[in-house]
Every structure is written in C-alpha cells, then in structure tokens.
Amino acid sequence: MIAFILRRMLQSIAVLLAVGLVAFSLFRYVGDPINAMVGQDTSMEDRALLREKLGLNDSPPVQFLRFIVNAARGNFGLSYRTSEPVGRLIAERIPATLELSFCAAAFALFIGIPMGVYTGLYPRHWSSRLFQAVSLIGISLPTFLIGILLILIFAVSLHWLPSFGRGETVQIGWWTTNFLTISGLKALILPSITLGLFQLTLLMRLVRSEMLEVMRTDYIKFARARGLTNRAINFGHALKNTLVPVITVTGLQLGSLIAFAIVTETVFAWPGIGQLFIQSVQFSDIPVMAAYLLLIGLLFVVINLVVDLLYFVVDPRLRSQGGAARVSGH
Amino acid sequence: MAAASNNPPLLEVKNLRVEFPTRRGTLLAVDDVSFDIAPGEVLGVVGESGAGKSLTGNAIIGLLEPPGRIAGGEVKLEGRRIDNLPYEEMRKVRGARIGAIFQDPLTSLNPLYSIGRQLIETIQTHLPLSGAQARKRALDLLKEVGIPGAESRIDHYPHQFSGGMRQRVVIALALCADPRLIVADEPTTALDVSIQAQIIALLKKLCREHQTAVMLVTHDMGVIAETADRVAVMYAGRIAEIGPVRDVVKHAKHPYTKGLMGSIPSLGVRHDKLTQIDGAMPRLTEIPPGCAFNPRCTFRGQRCMVERPNLMSAGASRAACWLHDRGGVGAPVTKELVDA
Structure with missing residues (x-):
C-alpha cells in the first residue's frame, strides 16, 4: 500500500517534470518576450540589459532548472502584461474557478448519479426514456450554446438571474467567496449549470x-x-x-471542469483563471500561461492519485494484491 | 428417507405453466408441471438443458427473469399460495422459508462485501437479531458448512476463497434463516469433481439435520442417485416421469428415462460405446403434436403421434407414456418397460 503510493508519487513527479518542460519551452518558442515587454523606442542596449537581467542569455538547461526550482517554490515570475507576480494573479483568480467547478461538480454528481440509478433500474419506464432522450441534448450541445441559451431565457427574458460576473463576494483571508451573499449565489447558478450539464449527462449515462x-x-x-x-x-x-x-x-x-472552465468563464465573464488564461494568450503573457499549464498538470496528477486510492477503498480485490493489479471487470 | 405419504406436502406445484412472450409468439417453456415435495424430502429434477428444470425452480422462488412469467397453475408452500404474492410479500418468503443456491459460486457472492457482512445482512433481514447475535449466528453457520478457521475467515472477501469454499458460503447464506425448502439449481456443476462430492454430502447432511427439503435441479444422474429420495425427469417443459429414485434409476418407465440411464457409464463394465438417444430435444417452437418425445422414441405408436400423454401410474412411479395406459391402445407393450 505504502509502496504503491510512493510509486504513484514518483510517477506523478515525472509527469509534472514533463509538463514543466512543455511550459518552459513556451518561453523559448512563442516569440521574444523582450519585444512584448518594452516599447518600440527602447534602445538595443536597454534590451540587451533586460535580456541579461532576466537570465535569458543562459543555456536552456540552466534556464529550465531555474524555472523548475522557482516553480516548486510557487514563484512563476512577473506577468508580462501587468508586471505583477504571477502567483498573486492566480491566487486572486482561483477561488472563482474553484467555487464554480465545485458547484458544477455537485450539480453533476447529485443529479446525474440518482438519475443514472433510476434509469438503470427502470429502463422501460417512460420517464427513463425521456431522461435518455434529454441527456442526448446535454451531451451533444456545445457548452457556449447552452450558456447563451440559458442567458437568453433566465437573464434576458425572465430577468431572474444575472448574466455575467460573480455578484457580490466576501473576502475571507486571500479567498473570495460567492457562497455568503444572495447575489453571489444567484450568480453561480447559470454558469454552474452550463459547466456541469455535460458532466451530468455523461455520469447519468455511465451509471x-x-x-x-x-x-x-448472479450476485444480484x-x-x-x-x-x-x-x-x-x-x-x-x-x-x-x-x-x-x-x-x-x-x-x-x-479535472477537466477546472481546466476547461475557460469557455464558461468567457461566456459569463466569470473572473476565474480560465478568463485569466484567455487574456494571457491574447497578450502572449508567457509566465501566466506556463503557470496555468503547470497548475492544471498538478491538479490532474493529484486527482488521479486520489482516484487510485479510492479504488482501494471500494474494491477489496485490489487491497490483497498489493496494488499491482488493476480492476479487471467482475 | 422416502416421503411419508400421510404428511401434508411442504410444497405443492399444480399445473404450473411458464411462458415467454416473444416477437414470434408465446413460448411455453414449462407446460403443466405438477409435483409435491414433502417436508425434509430431497426431490431431484433432471433433464437436458432447456427442459425447463431451472425455470421451474425460478418460478417457485418467484424470480423468473422478465419477460418470462407464470401463465397458469399454482405454487403452494405450507398450504399457502405463493405464486401470486406481491413482490414485497414474496421477498419475505425468499430467504426465510425458501432458500436458493445457484450454479456458480464464483459469481453468486458480491465481490465488494466480506462474507460476514453478507451473512449478517441476510440474517438481520429475516430474523430479529442484534448485530452481535447475528454475527454469532453467521459464525455458527460458517462452522456448520465446514469453513476451517471461521473466526478469522468471516471478515474475508469472496475472492479470498476457493470455488468449493465459496459454495459452502453460499449454502450458509441459503441457510441463514433456517428455510423449510432449498431450491438448489445445479449446485455442483461449476465445481471440480472431487469438490462436487463434498458439497453434495454437505448439502445432504445439513438438510437431514435441519429437516430442510431440497429441490435439487441438475443434469447429473449420479448426483441424483446418491442424494435424492424421489426424482422427476423433465423433457421439453413437461415431466416425463416421476417416482422414487431407485425405481426410476433401475426400472425406468419412460423410454426417455431409459435412454437417459443408458447414457451413464457404469464402473466395472467395459463399454465400447455409450448408449445415446438419437436426435435432440425439440426446440420450444417445434414441439411435435402428441408426445413431445415421439420423434426419438423407438416404442412410438399411432396414438403417440396425435395425443399427448399425461402422467399415469407405472409401478411405483408415474410416467407420461402411453405404454402404461391401462387401455393398452398404444404401441406394442414391451415387457422391460412395463414390469415393475
């Protein structure tokens, strides 16, 4: 068990190093960052000075090592766009994304699983057939279209819910939350449904x-x-x-709820890291993009580790085999 | 241990019909089957695959898989009709009054729960026992079915047991609430031959001790000869012959039973070739008029082709064959089949 966890952690580190390499190569191949940082009238001497100061003249392996060490300390450098530390930019934005993803996941789990159980137990009932048919819509409509349709109905026509932003938020330490104000909660509803609908239908059909x-x-x-x-x-x-x-x-x-909340955040002008990423792409803000990439990589690795550990909790057949075997059907 | 005929039967099955509606019409898979089981009696049910023996068992425990359904007749347990009970009522009968054992012990147990949990859950569903009492009963049951080191094994999971041990656990699960009848559907088919004998001996011993009746469904005549008090031979959804096991094995009254017995090799006798019955059992859609066995029967007469025989007395048994019709209109009577 312990050996299994250690092995998985080593694998995780290898995966993260690979992601780090991709993130690092962004710096090398997506244009010259100096051009993005300085104005047109900056002299060649100033540019060379800046290049030297940023360590861009070192050999690539040295730069990569420096990048990884800094990243491990949570230091991703300064944003090219706002000249703020990237870590702070992300910390400001991440509560919005995490809260949105959490609500979308809860929506998908608590509605998708019971619906799946119901349609699995009574596959011939008319309501099961209806759920099945409706779930096809959920699985095939693109997210942005669902978001726009929801805005059209509930914000534009009915005026029930806001169409953009987080509403009022409350600051707890560095974390800003939507859960403590009415307008914050109302603002969560439409984006959560938009983001969670695909997952809901997927879970329902799987269950x-x-x-x-x-x-x-036979055992049933x-x-x-x-x-x-x-x-x-x-x-x-x-x-x-x-x-x-x-x-x-x-x-x-x-993982993909958090990683790919980009579309939903764009549709609803939700101030999360997805939106931050889109802005960074527009400005070629490499440090932010690299940090985002590493963050999402870390997220997937952690989630996969937790999933592997949950297998052990659920299936006793894995526990006694020392974790070497995978689940092989029933 | 033959059934005493003056006792009221434990289980009465009367004119049971099981049918399957299909797109091309309704199939009659069990056709007008009647038999009794006395308290403590072991009734063997034999027949080829598709003869309707498992379906009869499933109909009795009320677990026919849809779209199969009971289309007629009745099933009475201890004098009470159980074939038309609502699901929830029948659920309380299953496990409590009728236990069941299925063919494959490897798939009968839920892989995610320890055997102790599955036993305790079953015990507490039917008996008003506390957790500790139920665990005590589960341990006793495990010891009774011969699980060595029951105290340490009770918290193990099904995959940690061998096939034979798992079938013992399945038997313990069937006995949880001390049922009066156990429907055992091919309980040894999936096991090694050496394990088969152990499991059959165990089943026999436990049923004698608990005075539990058994409906033993199998296609293994050897198991029947060793275990059963009476035997019913099924063919194409009907009972061809039913009677005390010794009579049926030694003095078969139905040509089909005769053929079935002929196909079992016996020790000490050199066989160049085993006897076999020519042809195959008809499919349910193609059962011929008259006696269903007539295309394969060497004794068939005119009447067998047009009129279906019901069970009639033949010595100590009853057989569905015109050879035993006292009117004697059928085929030329052969001495070996008619003499008791």
Whole structure:
C-alpha cells in the first residue's frame, strides 16, 4: 500500500517534470518576450540589459532548472502584461474557478448519479426514456450554446438571474467567496449549470449502463433469492459495484471542469483563471500561461492519485494484491 | 428417507405453466408441471438443458427473469399460495422459508462485501437479531458448512476463497434463516469433481439435520442417485416421469428415462460405446403434436403421434407414456418397460 503510493508519487513527479518542460519551452518558442515587454523606442542596449537581467542569455538547461526550482517554490515570475507576480494573479483568480467547478461538480454528481440509478433500474419506464432522450441534448450541445441559451431565457427574458460576473463576494483571508451573499449565489447558478450539464449527462449515462450490467449479475439475483430489500440490493449491492468506473470518470471530469472552465468563464465573464488564461494568450503573457499549464498538470496528477486510492477503498480485490493489479471487470 | 405419504406436502406445484412472450409468439417453456415435495424430502429434477428444470425452480422462488412469467397453475408452500404474492410479500418468503443456491459460486457472492457482512445482512433481514447475535449466528453457520478457521475467515472477501469454499458460503447464506425448502439449481456443476462430492454430502447432511427439503435441479444422474429420495425427469417443459429414485434409476418407465440411464457409464463394465438417444430435444417452437418425445422414441405408436400423454401410474412411479395406459391402445407393450 505504502509502496504503491510512493510509486504513484514518483510517477506523478515525472509527469509534472514533463509538463514543466512543455511550459518552459513556451518561453523559448512563442516569440521574444523582450519585444512584448518594452516599447518600440527602447534602445538595443536597454534590451540587451533586460535580456541579461532576466537570465535569458543562459543555456536552456540552466534556464529550465531555474524555472523548475522557482516553480516548486510557487514563484512563476512577473506577468508580462501587468508586471505583477504571477502567483498573486492566480491566487486572486482561483477561488472563482474553484467555487464554480465545485458547484458544477455537485450539480453533476447529485443529479446525474440518482438519475443514472433510476434509469438503470427502470429502463422501460417512460420517464427513463425521456431522461435518455434529454441527456442526448446535454451531451451533444456545445457548452457556449447552452450558456447563451440559458442567458437568453433566465437573464434576458425572465430577468431572474444575472448574466455575467460573480455578484457580490466576501473576502475571507486571500479567498473570495460567492457562497455568503444572495447575489453571489444567484450568480453561480447559470454558469454552474452550463459547466456541469455535460458532466451530468455523461455520469447519468455511465451509471445507467453500469447499473444495467450489474443488475444482470448472479450476485444480484442471489441477493434477491436471499430476500434482501430492494433498497439494500439497489443502493448497497448494485450501486457500489458501479462505483469503480464512476470514480474514474468523475475524477477525470473534475479535472477537466477546472481546466476547461475557460469557455464558461468567457461566456459569463466569470473572473476565474480560465478568463485569466484567455487574456494571457491574447497578450502572449508567457509566465501566466506556463503557470496555468503547470497548475492544471498538478491538479490532474493529484486527482488521479486520489482516484487510485479510492479504488482501494471500494474494491477489496485490489487491497490483497498489493496494488499491482488493476480492476479487471467482475 | 422416502416421503411419508400421510404428511401434508411442504410444497405443492399444480399445473404450473411458464411462458415467454416473444416477437414470434408465446413460448411455453414449462407446460403443466405438477409435483409435491414433502417436508425434509430431497426431490431431484433432471433433464437436458432447456427442459425447463431451472425455470421451474425460478418460478417457485418467484424470480423468473422478465419477460418470462407464470401463465397458469399454482405454487403452494405450507398450504399457502405463493405464486401470486406481491413482490414485497414474496421477498419475505425468499430467504426465510425458501432458500436458493445457484450454479456458480464464483459469481453468486458480491465481490465488494466480506462474507460476514453478507451473512449478517441476510440474517438481520429475516430474523430479529442484534448485530452481535447475528454475527454469532453467521459464525455458527460458517462452522456448520465446514469453513476451517471461521473466526478469522468471516471478515474475508469472496475472492479470498476457493470455488468449493465459496459454495459452502453460499449454502450458509441459503441457510441463514433456517428455510423449510432449498431450491438448489445445479449446485455442483461449476465445481471440480472431487469438490462436487463434498458439497453434495454437505448439502445432504445439513438438510437431514435441519429437516430442510431440497429441490435439487441438475443434469447429473449420479448426483441424483446418491442424494435424492424421489426424482422427476423433465423433457421439453413437461415431466416425463416421476417416482422414487431407485425405481426410476433401475426400472425406468419412460423410454426417455431409459435412454437417459443408458447414457451413464457404469464402473466395472467395459463399454465400447455409450448408449445415446438419437436426435435432440425439440426446440420450444417445434414441439411435435402428441408426445413431445415421439420423434426419438423407438416404442412410438399411432396414438403417440396425435395425443399427448399425461402422467399415469407405472409401478411405483408415474410416467407420461402411453405404454402404461391401462387401455393398452398404444404401441406394442414391451415387457422391460412395463414390469415393475
């Protein structure tokens, strides 16, 4: 178990180094940062001075090492665009993205899984067929279109909910939160639905197909023959057996919720790191882009580690095999 | 340990019909099957795959897989009809009054829960016991079915047991609430031959001790001969012959049973070739008129082609064959089949 965790952590570090290399090469190949930083009338001497001061004349391996060491300390340098420390820029923006992603994930999990269980248990019921049909819409409509449609209905026509921004936020330490004001909560609704809808339909369809499969197994039939209650069978025996694939997908989707909130944040003018990234791309603000890349890499690595550990909690077959084997169906 | 005929039967199955609606019409998979099981009796049910023996068992425990359904007849347990009970009522019968054992112990247990948890859950569903009492009962059951080191094994997961041990756990699960009847559907088919004998001996011993009746569904005549008090032979959804096991094995009354017995090799006798019944059991869509066995029967007469025989007395057994019709209209009577 411990050996497994250590092995996974070493792998994680290797993955992060690879991501770091990609992030670092951004600096080398996306234009000359000096041009982006200085005005047209800066003299060649000043440019060379600046180049020397920023360490851009060192050999690439030295620069890479310096980049990684600084990144590990949370130091990503100054933004080319605002000349503020990148770390502070991201820290300012990340609460908005995390809160949005959290709400979207909760929306997807708490509605998607019960809907999947229901449609899996009663696949012939008319409401299951309706859910199935509607979920096709959720899975095939692009996010920006859903966002714009929601804005059109609930903000423009009905005036129920705001169409952009976070509303009023409350500052707790360096963290700003939406959860403590009415306008903040109202502002969360539309973006969360927009961001979570695809995940919701994906989870629903996954849980449904897993449930259908599990309900056909012998141990469910035997559980019925033992006279267990439907609740014990459906939620104890059946749902738990669908969890391994559901955890895998949920973990990956949680990562992509945060990573790819970019579209939703753009549609709703949500001041999160996705929006920060878009602005940075427009300005070729390499330090911010590199930091964003590393942050998302770290996020995925951490989530995957947690997912792997959850497998052990759920499936006893893995625990006794020392973690070497993967889940191999039922 | 033959059933005493003056006792009221534990299980009565009368004119049971199970059908499957399909796109091309309704299939009658179990056709007019009737039999009784006395308290403590072991009834073997044999037949080829598709003869309807497992479906009969599933119909009794109320777990026919849709779209299969009971289309007629009745099932009575301890004098009470159970085939038309609402789901929730039948759930309380399953596990408590009727236990079930399925074919494959490797897939009968939920892989994610320890066997102790599965036992305790079943016990507490049917008996008003506290957690500690239920655990005590679970331990006793595990010891009874011969799990060595039950105290340390109770918290183990199914994958940590061998196939034979898992089937013992399955038997313990079936016995949780001390049911009066166990429907065992091919309980040894998935096991090694050496383990099969152990499991059958265990089942026999436990049922004798608990006075539990067993409906033992199998295609293994050897298991039946060793275990059952009576045997029912099924063919194409109907009972071809039913009677005390010794009579059916030694003095088969139905030509099909005769053929079935002929296909079992016996020790000490050199066989160049095993006897086999020519042809195959008809598909449910193509059951011929008259006796369903007539295309394969060497004794068939005119009547067998047009009129379906019901079970009639034949010595100590009953057989669905016109050879035993007292009117004697059927085929030329062969002495070996009619003599008791």
